[in-house]
């Protein structure tokens with residue numbers, strides 16, 4: 001496995017994480033639209049980490065196999081957790097007077113999106129996937 005982990009503490013780390021995602025997607029052959037989708041998704045998730053949990057980690061890995069190219073990203077924190085995940089996934093729901101588009105928007109941008117949250121641990125896992133040309 002080929003991976004990189006970035007600690008998320010402030011805005012500079014959001015920028016570092018989003019460019020690491022963009023670079024990994026580009027290096028694995030994804031086009032610029034996909035690179036931007038992944039970068040935007042990472043940006044939203046890491047921004048939530050800073051805003052709601054204060055700090056956490058973003059881990060990027062290449063999980064490609066014989067059939068697919070897979071860029072796998074985990075964004076996690078040890079903050080308070082999300083009380084109602086279904087509600088948090090609705091467009092417009094925000095506990096901070098934000099747009100409430102971060103999580104639902106992210107889900108639409110990437111090939112796969114999963115989020116789990118309990119008090120003290122929130123983990124979002126996203127992937128950008130494409131079939132290898134054989």
Ligand SMILES: Nc1ncnc2c1ncn2[C@@H]1O[C@H](COP(=O)(O)OP(=O)(O)O)[C@@H](O)[C@H]1O
Nearest residue numbers: 048052081088094095096098099100101102103
């Ligand atoms: N890492 C997190 N820890 C705790 N709560 C979170 C986290 N990420 C999101 N949330 C909760 O989910 C809500 C929706 O998040 P999001 O869709 O990004 O919208 P916004 O950030 O604009 O409020 C947030 O308002 C917040 O209550």
Ligand SMILES: [Mg+2]
Nearest residue numbers: 044048102103
């Ligand atoms: Mg947000």
